[in-house]
Each structure stands twice: as C-alpha cells, then as structure tokens.
Amino acid sequence: MTGRRVLARLRERGVAARAASRSSEWRFDWSEPGTWDTVLEGAGSVYLVQNDADPRTGEFVERAVALGVERIVQLSARGVDVPGYFEGVEGDPSHLRSEEAVKAGGLEWTVLRPGWFAQNFDEGFLTDGLSTGVLRIPAGDGAAAWIDAEDIAAVAVAALTEPGHHGRTYELSGPRALTVAEAVAEISAVLGRPIRYEAVPAEEYVAELVEQGWPKEGAQELVSALSAIRRGQEAETAPGVREALGREPRDFSAYVAAAFAGEAVRS
Numbered sequence: 001m002t003g004r005r006v007l008a009r010l011r012e013r014g015v016a017a018r019a020a021s022r023s024s025e026w027r028f029d030w031s032e033p034g035t036w037d038t039v040l041e042g043a044g045s046v047y048l049v050q051n052d053a054d055p056r057t058g059e060f061v062e063r064a065v066a067l068g069v070e071r072i073v074q075l076s077a078r079g080v081d082v083p084g085y086f087e088g089v090e091g092d093p094s095h096l097r098s099e100e101a102v103k104a105g106g107l108e109w110t111v112l113r114p115g116w117f118a119q120n121f122d123e124g125f126l127t128d129g130l131s132t133g134v135l136r137i138p139a140g141d142g143a144a145a146w147i148d149a150e151d152i153a154a155v156a157v158a159a160l161t162e163p164g165h166h167g168r169t170y171e172l173s174g175p176r177a178l179t180v181a182e183a184v185a186e187i188s189a190v191l192g193r194p195i196r197y198e199a200v201p202a203e204e205y206v207a208e209l210v211e212q213g214w215p216k217e218g219a220q221e222l223v224s225a226l227s228a229i230r231r232g233q234e235a236e237t238a239p240g241v242r243e244a245l246g247r248e249p250r251d252f253s254a255y256v257a258a259a260f261a262g263e264a265v266r267s
C-alpha cells in the first residue's frame with residue numbers, strides 16, 4: 001500500500017526510482033536473493049518493506065552495502081519495541097529485528113513505525129466486509145488513530161531525498177482515534193449504503209480465516225496485530241508526521257473522501 005505511493009511521489013519530484021516487487025518491471029522477490037542485485041545496482045537509497053512471512057533484512061542490508069547503497073528507509077510498525085504490545089507474540093517482533101539489522105548496517109537510516117493504515121478499508125483485508133455490508137473483526141470497541149498511507153509515503157520520500165532524517169525513528173499515526181464502528185460509519189455515510197461493524201471473538205475469526213484458506217499462523221498474526229486496537233493501544237496519537245514534515249497528518253475523513261467518493265485529495 002505504501003510502495004507505489006512512494007514511487008509516485010519520487011517520480012513527481014523527478015527522482016529516478018525503480019519499483020521492486022514480484023510483479024514489477026524490475027522483478028524483485030524476497031525469497032529469491034538472485035533477484036536482489038538487479039534492483040540494488042546503482043541505487044543510492046532504498047525504501048524497504050520486509051516480507052513479514054520471511055524477513056531477510058540482515059542479508060539484504062549486507063548486499064545493499066556491498067553494492068554501494070548509502071541510505072535506507074525502513075517500513076516497520078508501531079509498538080514493536082513495547083513488550084506485550086501484540087497479544088500472544090513472544091520475543092521480539094520481526095520488524096524490531098529488521099530495525100536492528102538496518103541500524104547495524106553502517107548506512108544512513110530512518111525507521112518508520114506506522115500504526116494501522118486507513119487504506120486497509122479500501123485496499124486491504126477490510127474491503128470484503130465493506131462490500132458485504134458487515135465488517136467482522138476481533139477489534140472489540142477499541143479505537144485506532146488510522147494513518148493515511150499517503151502520509152507514510154510523504155515521510156518516506158522526505159527521508160529518502162532530504163537531509164535531516166538520518167538516525168530518526170518516526171512513530172506515525174493519524175490525528176485522531178476512531179473505533180472501527182466510527183470508521184465504518186464515516187465510510188457508510190460517504191458510500192450512501194448501510195455497513196455495520198460486528199466485533200468477533202479472536203478464536204472464531206481465526207477459524208473463519210483458516211476456512212477461507214489462510215495459513216493458521218498468518219491468521220493468528222493478524223489477530224495479534226488487531227489486539228492492539230482491541231486493547232486501546234492504537235488509540236494514542238503519535239507525533240511522527242509533524243516531526244518529519246512540519247505539518248499535521250491528514251484526517252480520516254479526508255482519506256474517506258479521497259478513497260470512497262473518488263475525489264483526489266493530495267497534500
């Protein structure tokens with residue numbers, strides 16, 4: 001959700017940039033190290049989004065350094081340094097281990113720690129619920145200060161192209177917290193059709209996802225991540241957008257207008 005936005009913003013600024021994923025022109029696959037060099041050769045800076053299922057950040061950073069990359073901006077996640085933030089996760093979350101590898105690599109580095117993305121509603125795993133009119137997830141009555149992926153991309157581009165961001169870890173959130181029910185109500189109002197939120201117990205949700213073909217481990221990871229909303233940890237706002245860009249993050253209503261009413265809202 002962030003990679004294509006980072007790319008678009010870089011190109012708008014006239015910065016030469018390569019997309020690097022399994023479906024991009026320059027094919028890059030985390031699980032095939034043989035594809036890494038092609039995207040790294042000649043690159044001065046890298047925007048790194050780990051593969052959560054199989055993070056290989058240490059190996060990748062070593063290769064990037066060997067090929068002359070000087071700067072790395074890593075997409076991590078909020079709460080990764082807070083013990084117990086993700087219910088049921090023992091030991092360090094993989095994002096934190098990736099952060100350590102990025103910081104140890106000897107490059108200029110910036111870490112982005114966003115909370116839950118607003119774009120999960122129109123591009124991510126919440127889209128199905130909105131289509132059926134009933135969004136069922138195990139988030140209880142908890143709220144999140146949903147961050148707009150456009151803001152994450154704006155911070156990433158600043159860190160990739162400007163001085164002053166080396167050694168910074170930006171905690172990123174939107175400007176206010178909304179419960180899932182409140183978020184859904186805003187979307188429902190813009191779409192002009194009823195959509196409701198139904199809180200489901202975690203075990204029931206895991207069973208449903210597994211029935212739909214999800215690997216059990218992946219379903220449990222999603223539930224752990226959602227526990228941070230249910231337990232109120234994602235409701236607190238974070239200062240990273242202001243620190244990095246000198247402006248406030250965009251409000252959830254602006255995201256809803258852009259995503260669901262077809263209006264282009266760009267900062």
Ligand SMILES: NC(=O)c1ccc[n+]([C@@H]2O[C@H](COP(=O)([O-])OP(=O)(O)OC[C@H]3O[C@@H](n4cnc5c(N)ncnc54)[C@H](OP(=O)(O)O)[C@@H]3O)[C@@H](O)[C@H]2O)c1
Nearest residue numbers: 001002021022023028029030031050076077114115116117
């Ligand atoms: N979603 C959230 O609310 C949220 C919040 C905080 C942090 N995060 C973190 O943000 C990161 C991205 O999450 P997301 O929700 O944006 O994921 P996403 O929408 O699934 O995006 C993942 C991207 O990675 C590419 N990709 C997947 N497997 C790949 C592979 N083996 N090799 C190369 N590229 C691969 C995909 O493109 P191709 O299919 O073309 O390869 C896709 O563009 C994750 O680390 C997640 O933990 C997410």
